[in-house]
Amino acid sequence: MTVAERGRATAPVARVVRLDRISIAALCGAAVLFVALAALPFVFAGPVQNALTTVFLLATMASMWNLLAGYAGLVSFGQQAFLGVGAYTLLVAVRAGVNPFAAVPIAAVVSLAVAVPLSYGLFRTRGAYFAIATWVVAEAFRLLVITVPALGGGEGATLPPTGLDPVLRTALTYWTALAVVTASLLGIWLLLRSRIGLDAAAVRDDEQAAVAVGVRASRARRVPYLVSAAGFGAAGAVLFLANLRLEPASIFNVNYSANAFFMALIGGVGTLEGPVVGALVFYGLQFFLADLGAVYLVLLGLLAIVVMLVAPEGLWGRFSRWTGVVLFPIGYRLRAGGVHRGRRRT
Amino acid sequence: MTQALVQGVLVGGQYALFAAGLSLMFGVMRIVNLAHGALAVAGAYLASTAIVTLGVPAPLAIPLALVVMAGAGWGLQQLVLERTMRSGEFTTPLVTFALSVVIGNLLLMVFGSDVRSIALAGLETASVPITSTLSVGWISVLVFVAAVVILGGVQLFLHRTVLGRVVRAAADDGATAALMGVDHRVVFSAVTAFGLVTATVAGIAFGVQSSFDPNTGVLLLLFAFETIVIGGLGSLWGTLVGGIVLGVSQTLAAAVDVQYSLLAGHVVFLAFLFVRPRGIFPGTWQ
Amino acid sequence: MSVLLETDGLDVFHGHLQALHDVSIGVDEGETVALVGANGAGKSTLLSTLAGAHRPRRGTVRWAGRDVTALPAHRRVRLGVSLTPEGRRLFPSLTVAENLQVGAWKARPGAWNVERVYEAFPLVAGVRDRRADALSGGERQAVAIARSLLANPRVLLLDEVSLGLAPVVVDQLYGSLTAIRGEGTGLLLVEQDLQRAMEVCDRMYCLLEGRIVLAGRPGELGRDEVVAAYFGLRGAS
Numbered sequence: 048m049t050v051a052e053r054g055r056a057t058a059p060v061a062r063v064v065r066l067d068r069i070s071i072a073a074l075c076g077a078a079v080l081f082v083a084l085a086a087l088p089f090v091f092a093g094p095v096q097n098a099l100t101t102v103f104l105l106a107t108m109a110s111m112w113n114l115l116a117g118y119a120g121l122v123s124f125g126q127q128a129f130l131g132v133g134a135y136t137l138l139v140a141v142r143a144g145v146n147p148f149a150a151v152p153i154a155a156v157v158s159l160a161v162a163v164p165l166s167y168g169l170f171r172t173r174g175a176y177f178a179i180a181t182w183v184v185a186e187a188f189r190l191l192v193i194t195v196p197a198l199g200g201g202e203g204a205t206l207p208p209t210g211l212d213p214v215l216r217t218a219l220t221y222w223t224a225l226a227v228v229t230a231s232l233l234g235i236w237l238l239l240r241s242r243i244g245l246d247a248a249a250v251r252d253d254e255q256a257a258v259a260v261g262v263r264a265s266r267a268r269r270v271p272y273l274v275s276a277a278g279f280g281a282a283g284a285v286l287f288l289a290n291l292r293l294e295p296a297s298i299f300n301v302n303y304s305a306n307a308f309f310m311a312l313i314g315g316v317g318t319l320e321g322p323v324v325g326a327l328v329f330y331g332l333q334f335f336l337a338d339l340g341a342v343y344l345v346l347l348g349l350l351a352i353v354v355m356l357v358a359p360e361g362l363w364g365r366f367s368r369w370t371g372v373v374l375f376p377i378g379y380r381l382r383a384g385g386v387h388r389g390r391r392r393t
Numbered sequence: 394m395t396q397a398l399v400q401g402v403l404v405g406g407q408y409a410l411f412a413a414g415l416s417l418m419f420g421v422m423r424i425v426n427l428a429h430g431a432l433a434v435a436g437a438y439l440a441s442t443a444i445v446t447l448g449v450p451a452p453l454a455i456p457l458a459l460v461v462m463a464g465a466g467w468g469l470q471q472l473v474l475e476r477t478m479r480s481g482e483f484t485t486p487l488v489t490f491a492l493s494v495v496i497g498n499l500l501l502m503v504f505g506s507d508v509r510s511i512a513l514a515g516l517e518t519a520s521v522p523i524t525s526t527l528s529v530g531w532i533s534v535l536v537f538v539a540a541v542v543i544l545g546g547v548q549l550f551l552h553r554t555v556l557g558r559v560v561r562a563a564a565d566d567g568a569t570a571a572l573m574g575v576d577h578r579v580v581f582s583a584v585t586a587f588g589l590v591t592a593t594v595a596g597i598a599f600g601v602q603s604s605f606d607p608n609t610g611v612l613l614l615l616f617a618f619e620t621i622v623i624g625g626l627g628s629l630w631g632t633l634v635g636g637i638v639l640g641v642s643q644t645l646a647a648a649v650d651v652q653y654s655l656l657a658g659h660v661v662f663l664a665f666l667f668v669r670p671r672g673i674f675p676g677t678w679q
Numbered sequence: 680m681s682v683l684l685e686t687d688g689l690d691v692f693h694g695h696l697q698a699l700h701d702v703s704i705g706v707d708e709g710e711t712v713a714l715v716g717a718n719g720a721g722k723s724t725l726l727s728t729l730a731g732a733h734r735p736r737r738g739t740v741r742w743a744g745r746d747v748t749a750l751p752a753h754r755r756v757r758l759g760v761s762l763t764p765e766g767r768r769l770f771p772s773l774t775v776a777e778n779l780q781v782g783a784w785k786a787r788p789g790a791w792n793v794e795r796v797y798e799a800f801p802l803v804a805g806v807r808d809r810r811a812d813a814l815s816g817g818e819r820q821a822v823a824i825a826r827s828l829l830a831n832p833r834v835l836l837l838d839e840v841s842l843g844l845a846p847v848v849v850d851q852l853y854g855s856l857t858a859i860r861g862e863g864t865g866l867l868l869v870e871q872d873l874q875r876a877m878e879v880c881d882r883m884y885c886l887l888e889g890r891i892v893l894a895g896r897p898g899e900l901g902r903d904e905v906v907a908a909y910f911g912l913r914g915a916s
Contacts, residue, residue: 122486122487168663168666168667171666171670174482174483176622176666180666184659186615186655187663194650305494308487312487341502342498344494345498348491348492348495351491352491352495355488356476356484356488558777559781561770562773562777562778564772565773569764571751572732572752572753572761572827573785573826574753574756574785575753575781
């Protein structure tokens with residue numbers, strides 16, 4: 048027996064585990080949920096579909112904001128810029144004759160393309176300066192759009208008639224929103240499990256150290272930024288589809304970023320499940336308190352402040368830490384184990 | 394063209410006044426207070442309500458509003474910022490951002506979204522003719538002068554008085570300053586209070602010259618931030634220069650087409666941020 | 680000679696790490712007390728606690744018999760306690776003269792003022808208009824001591840007088856210390872150089888891993904005894 052063989056035979060091997068039983072169960076559960084949600088329009092009528100469409104979009108925005116802030120360490124108050132880019136791209140595409148629902152991926156791609164040059168400029172800044180710069184960029188986009196009469200100027204634009212039966216249109220919008228949120232969550236999960244996700248977390252934690260071990264810091268930041276832009280672009284396009292109307296002051300409103308921030312924060316920044324939890328809480332607050340006007344926003348803001356001061360990990364983060372439960376794990380965990388029959392699992 | 398230029402310079406004074414508080418808080422406490430704009434507007438609402446609803450005459454209402462806002466600043470530091478400053482570098486911007494949302498929506502709930510203005514017995518439209526083709530608004534000149542006086546005053550205070558040196562010492566090293574009898578919480582609270590007072594003055598001036606609504610705070614914050622970035626954190630005079638550059642960019646663009654006014658300001662800001670992020674007068678804050 | 684500054688059973692923690700165990704020391708009016716010990720023994724922590732920059736978990740700090748354990752740092756200057764912190768900690772954006780002004784801000788009435796300080800510390804006088812971050816090590820230390828002196832303390836706490844400085848400079852500083860002692864100011868100084876410490880003090884304490892392992896007058900303690908205590912060698916104390 049060689050030394051290596053003897054070593055392998057006698058040393059206990061620690062297994063690196065990426066998915067445990069809970070996560071596999073959660074994945075199966077998610078698949079079932081997806082099928083159920085896809086079938087929903089056949090059971091429930093328009094208003095329920097519209098409500099869920101809103102929830103899906105909120106979850107998308109919260110998750111995409113979280114991707115940037117929680118994983119890449121970039122706080123942005125300007126993601127609404129891409130909501131607008133996506134929405135206006137949809138407008139242009141539909142006017143050019145493209146099927147409105149097929150135009151959503153186009154909106155995502157165009158948002159990503161716009162984000163590329165922006166990232167080169169924005170990444171020269173950090174921290175609060177980066178946050179404000181993104182906000183100003185969104186404002187600049189808004190002001191730019193207002194000067195273009197073809198896009199409706201300050202008055203805004205209406206979605207050209209689709210010629211579809213309203214019930215079908217609502218269902219198609221719902222399915223598109225479901226597709227967007229599913230693709231977003233899946234995409235974020237896979238991205239973060241990949242090398243880039245690890246790099247991004249490393250850069251977020253300590254850039255110097257990360258670069259010292261060979262991490263390409265700019266790529267580690269840029270990819271999450273581009274993905275986030277694409278996500279917001281798709282969300283903006285669907286928003287337009289759902290509302291049928293598009294106004295610059297509305298789509299480029301900083302409240303979208305603020306709300307995404309609140310949702311991610313309350314649910315738990317830096318976890319995958321957190322923003323979804325936050326979106327549900329947000330929608331719940333909005334639903335129950337909408338009659339009272341701006342109150343729910345005041346409450347939300349105060350809740351966010353309390354969370355930041357008292358429980359920075361958010362609701363899901365706290366739960367996850369207490370119970371050790373991670374439904375959709377991103378990291379690598381070691382499980383101490385005995386010799387594993389000759390074959391090492393990694 | 395000259396009219397636009399002069400207008401821009403005067404507006405720049407107002408922006409510098411807005412930015413002064415933000416700049417001071419960053420220089421002394423190394424924090425970014427994103428609630429600055431919302432608080433300035435809240436102060437304007439305070440003054441406006443006192444004048445219109447309570448019938449308090451303006452010369453009394455305005456100082457009253459300033460006193461209240463000074464107290465609010467003191468409270469903000471003691472209750473909120475002390476905690477956020479110890480928490481992490483992102484906490485203060487994020488908490489103050491949430492605070493700005495809370496304040497903006499509270500104002501919306503209480504005052505509605507109607508636009509309003511502060512009237513000062515006609516002073517707001519009075520103008521001073523300079524040449525046959527050029528005239529400037531009284532208020533604009535007043536605000537510009539106030540900006541210069543305040544900025545200069547703060548600069549003098551910080552660099553020529555013992556108390557100013559104590560403040561700078563607390564800014565450099567609060568723990569060591571404590572060993573010399575300096576209660577840094579008092580210093581920081583005073584700085585925050587002062588920052589809010591200057592912001593409120595600027596907010597009220599804004600309210601007199603044009604109109605405001607609960608959302609104006611957002612705009613004011615962006616202007617203040619842009620002023621600081623353009624001018625640089627090197628000195629308070631840099632803030633004045635930054636304000637002027639921003640103001641002139643806006644008024645010159647407005648002369649071409651009103652629509653381009655704000656956009657021009659944003660573009661200039663972004664250009665500075667991407668090309669010369671430390672501003673016109675870079676250097677450590679003094 | 681009455682005890683001016685004393686501690687009783689101090690337990691001080693840095694987070695979960697206990698830095699001081701049951702430490703009881705005292706400084707009399709006008710006395711010079713040396714605090715020696717290896718790195719990490721807890722000397723700076725003890726001085727910080729005396730100055731109020733650090734709160735003990737257990738034990739008391741008393742000033743002239745009065746319990747001041749809970750008194751915050753910025754109120755102790757008025758009592759007559761002044762600390763020159765480890766690392767000097769000058770205010771970098773202020774000039775030397777401005778640093779001194781801040782030191783004198785809450786000063787008690789007494790013999791020390793800016794002119795006298797310039798006399799006693801020629802190093803400081805030479806750089807009075809220079810920014811504090813543009814000084815050499817020796818100049819910094821002199822300015823730091825001068826700054827704490829301007830508060831006219833009854834007890835001056837000096838952390839690491841000679842660390843990192845050339846012997847010539849240290850000689851100068853110790854020369855200035857003589858002037859301070861001459862005023863009747865009490866001194867509690869942390870000193871890594873055993874020789875100097877024993878030469879200059881009236882009494883000394885030796886700290887090891889947060890505990891007082893030796894206390895007494897330098898004349899009564901043998902050098903070997905002190906060295907053994909310093910390093911924690913068996914047979915000490």
